[in-house]
Amino acid sequence: MARRRASQFLAGYCCSQSHSLVRRPPLCSQEPASISAPGLPHTHGKATSMFKPPSKLYRKLNSQTSCDIMQVHYSRTYGIHQRSFTSAAINIQRSPSFSKLNSDDIGYFKSMLGDKNVVQDEDRLSAANVDWMRKYKGSSQLLLLPRNTEEVSKILHHCNSRHLAIVPQGGNTGLVGGSVPVYDEVIISLASMDQIISLDKVNGILICEAGCILENLNSFLANEGFIMPLDLGAKGSCQIGGNVSTNAGGLHFIRYGSLHGNILGLEVVLADGTVLDMLGTLRKDNTGYDLKHLFIGSEGSLGIVTKVSILTPPKLLSTNLALLACKDFLSCQKLLLEAKRELGEAISAFEFMDSDAMDMVLAHMDGARNPFPSSSYNFYVLIETTGSDESYDKAKLEAFLLRSMEGGLISDGAIAQDINQASSFWQIREKLMFRKAMCWQGMSEATVKAGAVYKYDLSLPVEKLYDIVEEMRPRLGEKAKVVGYGHLGDGNLHLNIITKQYDNNILAQIEPFVYEWTSTHRGSISAEHGLGLMKADKIHYSKSPETVQLMASIKKLLDPSGILNPYKVLPQSMLQ
Amino acid sequence: MKILVAVKRVIDYAVKVRVKPNKSGVETSNVKMSMNPFCEIALEEALRIRESGAAKEVVAVTVGPAQCADTLRTALAMGADRAVHVDAGAAPVLPLSVAKILRALVQVEQPGLLILGKQAIDDDCNQTGQMVAGLLKWPQGTFASKVVLDKEKQVATVEREVDGGLETLCLDLPAVITTDLRLNQPRYATLPNIMKAKSKVIKKVTPEELNVEIKSDLEVVQVTEPPKRKAGVIISSVDELIDKLKNEVVSCNILNCK
Numbered sequence: 001m002a003r004r005r006a007s008q009f010l011a012g013y014c015c016s017q018s019h020s021l022v023r024r025p026p027l028c029s030q031e032p033a034s035i036s037a038p039g040l041p042h043t044h045g046k047a048t049s050m051f052k053p054p055s056k057l058y059r060k061l062n063s064q065t066s067c068d069i070m071q072v073h074y075s076r077t078y079g080i081h082q083r084s085f086t087s088a089a090i091n092i093q094r095s096p097s098f099s100k101l102n103s104d105d106i107g108y109f110k111s112m113l114g115d116k117n118v119v120q121d122e123d124r125l126s127a128a129n130v131d132w133m134r135k136y137k138g139s140s141q142l143l144l145l146p147r148n149t150e151e152v153s154k155i156l157h158h159c160n161s162r163h164l165a166i167v168p169q170g171g172n173t174g175l176v177g178g179s180v181p182v183y184d185e186v187i188i189s190l191a192s193m194d195q196i197i198s199l200d201k202v203n204g205i206l207i208c209e210a211g212c213i214l215e216n217l218n219s220f221l222a223n224e225g226f227i228m229p230l231d232l233g234a235k236g237s238c239q240i241g242g243n244v245s246t247n248a249g250g251l252h253f254i255r256y257g258s259l260h261g262n263i264l265g266l267e268v269v270l271a272d273g274t275v276l277d278m279l280g281t282l283r284k285d286n287t288g289y290d291l292k293h294l295f296i297g298s299e300g301s302l303g304i305v306t307k308v309s310i311l312t313p314p315k316l317l318s319t320n321l322a323l324l325a326c327k328d329f330l331s332c333q334k335l336l337l338e339a340k341r342e343l344g345e346a347i348s349a350f351e352f353m354d355s356d357a358m359d360m361v362l363a364h365m366d367g368a369r370n371p372f373p374s375s376s377y378n379f380y381v382l383i384e385t386t387g388s389d390e391s392y393d394k395a396k397l398e399a400f401l402l403r404s405m406e407g408g409l410i411s412d413g414a415i416a417q418d419i420n421q422a423s424s425f426w427q428i429r430e431k432l433m434f435r436k437a438m439c440w441q442g443m444s445e446a447t448v449k450a451g452a453v454y455k456y457d458l459s460l461p462v463e464k465l466y467d468i469v470e471e472m473r474p475r476l477g478e479k480a481k482v483v484g485y486g487h488l489g490d491g492n493l494h495l496n497i498i499t500k501q502y503d504n505n506i507l508a509q510i511e512p513f514v515y516e517w518t519s520t521h522r523g524s525i526s527a528e529h530g531l532g533l534m535k536a537d538k539i540h541y542s543k544s545p546e547t548v549q550l551m552a553s554i555k556k557l558l559d560p561s562g563i564l565n566p567y568k569v570l571p572q573s574m575l576q
Numbered sequence: 577m578k579i580l581v582a583v584k585r586v587i588d589y590a591v592k593v594r595v596k597p598n599k600s601g602v603e604t605s606n607v608k609m610s611m612n613p614f615c616e617i618a619l620e621e622a623l624r625i626r627e628s629g630a631a632k633e634v635v636a637v638t639v640g641p642a643q644c645a646d647t648l649r650t651a652l653a654m655g656a657d658r659a660v661h662v663d664a665g666a667a668p669v670l671p672l673s674v675a676k677i678l679r680a681l682v683q684v685e686q687p688g689l690l691i692l693g694k695q696a697i698d699d700d701c702n703q704t705g706q707m708v709a710g711l712l713k714w715p716q717g718t719f720a721s722k723v724v725l726d727k728e729k730q731v732a733t734v735e736r737e738v739d740g741g742l743e744t745l746c747l748d749l750p751a752v753i754t755t756d757l758r759l760n761q762p763r764y765a766t767l768p769n770i771m772k773a774k775s776k777v778i779k780k781v782t783p784e785e786l787n788v789e790i791k792s793d794l795e796v797v798q799v800t801e802p803p804k805r806k807a808g809v810i811i812s813s814v815d816e817l818i819d820k821l822k823n824e825v826v827s828c829n830i831l832n833c834k
Contacts, residue, residue, distance in 0.1 A: 317606055324767075371764045390608070391646060398770060405767050414764035417650050418610035419590035421764060 092567050094183040098165040101142055101186065105162060109144060112154055117192065119143035128187050131180045132173045132234075136533060138181025140167070145192045149267060149275055149306040155188060156304065156563075157273025165563045168300040170242025171213065173234040175455070176532025178299045179242065182567045190241050193306065196220055204312040205264060205281045210241025210305045226312040229256035233430040241305045247297030249528035251429075254489035255348040255386065256313055259296055265309035266292045270302075271559040279309050294554065299530050300565040302558045318390035319348070320397045321422040324404075324413035325377035329466040332379050335409045336462065336488055339383060342400045346393060349384035350489030351429050354469065357485040357496075358428070365431050369424065371414040381488070382429050432485055432494075452502045454510055456495040458518050459527035465493050468517055472497065475509050492527040515541045530569075537571045548574055577631045577688035577727075577749075579622040581656065582678055583615035583638050585647040586698040599798050602698070611647045614693025616654075616762040618755040621723055622691050623655045623763070630725040631688070633657045637681060639674050641666045645778060652773035653765035659778045660685075664790055671699075673783075673790045675707035680786035682712060687750065689732070694719055694754040705754035715747040719756040 109118045119125065120142060129138045146152045159166050165185040172179045181187060190211035197207040204226045208217060214235040218228050230250040232238060238248070244266065247259050256262060265280035278292050295303050326332050332352050339347055353361075355378050362368050387393035397415070404410045416422035458468065469484035472495070476482060480499040486492045495514065499506050515525050519541040526535050526542075539548055552574040555562075562575065587593060588608040596603050611619075622634045636651035636659040638644045648659040662677055669677075682690060690712075695702035709716035717723075717734030721742070724733040730749045735742055737756050747753075783790050811817050 317608070323764075369761065371766070401767055402771055405771070410767065413767040415653075415767070415770065417616075417653075417765055418613075419588045419608060420613070423590070 092182065092572055095165070095562070095566060097163060097562070098183075098185075098566070099163045100184065101164065105158070105164065106142070108158060109142075109155070113144060113146060113151055117145040117147065119145065125187075128169060128172065128189065129180055131175075131177050132237075133175055136177035136180050136182075138167070139184050140181040140187050141184055143187045143189055145189050147192045149193075149269060152188065152190075152193075152269045152304055152306055153273040153275050155273075156269055156271060159186060159563055160272045160561055163561055163563065165566050167565050168241075168245070168304045170211065170239035170245070171234065171237040173238045174242070174246060174532060175457075175529045176526070176534040178246070178530055178532025178565065178568050182533060185566065188304065190239060190304075190306070193241075194239075197307070199224060199226075199312075200281065203283075204314060205309060206312050207265075207279065207281065207307065207309045208240060209307055210239060210244070212240050214238050214240060214243065221312055222315060225315050227315045229262045229311070229313055230259065240308050240310070244296055244305050244308055245298060245300050246530045247528070249487065249490065249492065251349045251351065251384075251487070253487060253528075254350055259310075260293055262311050263292060263296060263308065264311055266295055266305055267307035268292075268295050268303040268305050271561065271564050275306075276303065279307055281309050283311070297530070299532060299569050301555060301569045302564065304564070316386045316388050318388065318393045319384060319386050319422065320394050321382065321384045321416040321425050322397060322401055322413055323371050323416075323425045323428070324381045324383065324401070325372055325411045326379040326381060326409065327411050328378055331409045332381055332488060333462055335381060335404060338404060338409065339400065342403075343383075343385055343396065346385040346387045346396065347383065347489070348386040349382065351382040351486070352488040353380050353382075353429065353432065353485035354378065354466075354483060355380075356481060356483040357432055360483060360498075361428050361431055365427070367424075368428060368431070371425075372412050375412070377411055382425060429485070452499050454497040454499075454507065456493075456497075456510075456514055456525075457527050457529040458493045458495060458514070459491055459524035460493060460518065460521055461523070462488070462491050464521050464523075465491060468493065468495060468514065471517065472510070472514070475513070476506060479503075480506055490527075512541075518542070533568045536568050537573075539569075539571060578633045578635060578685060579625060579631045579689045579691060580678075580682065580685055580687040581615070581619045581622045581634060581636050581651070582674075582690070582692045582704070583619060583636055583647055583651055584612045584693070584696045584698075585609050585638065585640055585644045586612045586696055589613055589697055595799055595801050599800055601796065601799050609643070609646075611650055612693050612696045612698075614695060614697075614755055614757070616693075617757070617759050618691040618693045618753075619651055619654055619656065620760045620762040621720075621753075621755055622689075624760065625689070625723070625725055626655075628725070630727045635660060635685060635687070637662070637678070639664050639669050639677055648778050649773060650765060652776045652778075653770045654763060655769055656776075658776060660781060661778055662781050662783060662786070664783050667792075668699075669790060670792050670794055671701045671703035672707055673788070673792070674704050675711055676788045677783060677786060677790075678704070678708045679711045680788050681781075682708075684786075688730070689725075689749060690714070690752045692752070692754050694756050705752055709752040712750075712752070714750055714752050715745075716752040716754070717745050717747050718754040720753050721756050721758045723753060723759065 106118065106120070125140060125143055128143050129140055130136070144155055146155055156166070165183070167179065167181045167185045167187050169179050169187050169189045193209040193211035194213065195209045196212060196217070197209065199206050199221070201224060206217070206221065206226070214228060214230070214232065217240060218235065221227055229252065230243060230248055231252045232248060232250040244259055244263060249258070264282065265278050267279045268276045270276060276291070295305060324335070326335065336350060339350065355376060358370070358380050362370055385393055385397050401410065401413055401415070405413065416425055460468065465488070466484060469482055472482045476497065480497050483496045483498065484493055486494040497510055515538055518525050524542045525538055531539060548570065552570055555570060555575065586609065587602070587604060588610045591608055594603045619636065622631070625631050626634050634656045636648055636656040638647055639662045642663065645661055648661055652659055660681065662681070678690065690708060692705045694705065705718055706716060717732065717736060719737045720734045721737045722735035726733070732747045732749060732751055732753065733744065734747060734753060735744050737758070811820065
């Protein structure tokens, strides 16, 4: 999250002028080497008084000082959210070990890829430099579009020898800033590699290139009677290579499991251009260390995925969807337990959202209808079952729901009668994500519907899942609205805190409390979104120092020059 | 007053329809079926009229094979009081036969209002409502986008969506109304209603019992997909455009200049 603090705006101003970031002295933290939360002095739970730029900072700036003070006042008074370059939003300097692009590099790329696939055009670059949430913006000068693995290999070989940092980019739908440059890294987009190579129609093993868009793969597979084992809200834009590199979860995780289980093979290009062909199509292959798992979820920091071999489940005909209302979180948990027992293998999704989330969607989404207009409930649960026999599955689901209602677990519920109703139920859940994005975009104007959003993606034991929401509410009081929703079936909460505008007072109440709370309950501070840039320095909340040390060693082994997606995933301090 | 609502089980609106390889029809096996969207709207309107107090009972009716009972259960789950299933066998029944069956049912049930969807999304005939009204000699308000019932005067005011805009008709009850898209938004089937629906009755009838003979005057010869849309042609100059318009387009009957 970029912090809207006065001195950070200051730094942004300086950065845009002089292209060098002044290293801010650590303010209140005990470990000077660690990166504090972007722009925020870490006081570990204590609220700090904000908007007092440290005097040391001023000494380092010479001619621009007076203007900067003026800018600071402006920002304080009107609290207008300024979006600054990613480089200014964080405390990380551009690494001096990376070279800058020169005309020889451009010439080489043009001769190898052709002029059309070497993009230096402002507009296209600006789209590729900004992430989907419009939180992070890089300043890359070059976007490359390789058409096959060999070209990717040559690009990386060249960049490695020249020490040019790169960012692999797929659909650019990530939520933690992992798919956009921080500084001037070269963007290697896999979008041109969108060929489906083969489909084993008996076993459902699909081999395709990394740039294939998930929805296109689903359409292709639907014709053959299969489906992709993952389903995300971003399926219209996200690419399978990116899904693999971020170990995407999604709505059907509860049924088909993680990509670690569904990916049978990968073809990866390493930092020095070596092509690692692990594109197996075998369900069982116990020969040696299973290296593909290193790359799944590595967020492009260990290698670029160029081809994917994935096991696709058969497309089952009957899908049933029910939207249910529960009176408290305990009922939701019990419902989950009962559903797993009685619906068993038929469950394909189990989502939940609290009443604030539902109100927000209904208020801001055009055409959204509350299935239960007469009353308002505390929690809403979405259960989807997928099976092969329509009437049998529907009867099973109905019987389960009626029993649960008689047992008091459900206060009310509606079953979708056709595909249209089903998609409108799904819209309610999927649009929660988009509502937040809309709120973000609205922030640049003073008028905004719901305000600024702080998002957290946490994995917690199911019993404790909602406790964090309930603890955040009294902490923030009237200043912010705390909303919780997520994949209850997977123990994954999306915690969203919505305020009128970005305010470091509020942020101080949230971080690092949320991370520490999660850590205490042995949860994960990033369940499915990954670490990217946003949480690059937060890994210690969920992983032991020895584990992180080993991760750093592996990174150094596979990418000694550190050119693959730098500044992300692991803390900078571990990689020095 | 009783309201009779006729509903039809069709291929779900969101499904990509495919033609059978032998071109005899559309692929309907292993495809999701549900209630015709216009019939849902018709049922919703009937339920609202009942809730406003102008009617006492809503009866759902469908003509079709055994699986159509699912559609009736959906209708009951939405709130209909009773249902009648006319089992006419597996072959698709054409609008005239459906209209005759509905006439027979109307003579049995004696409703004050017969509401149907304006057309079914599988055949797009848009005939059944009009035919029933003709057979019964009842007034009809088709393509209804607003219905207001006056209980005392036994009159229905129907606003119709016609090509030229909106037309308002006043119909003496009993009457036939067919519903259009913007009339209302159908409610979801909620669990309490689904629970109540389990105890509701679906009466099974055959066309013979109603003294209706199902004979079809039409035979489907062939069903094919529409020709695939061809890519556009980029023309380099105005002269070329004129030349194409004169020579190629006229022969393709694309332009119909007035």
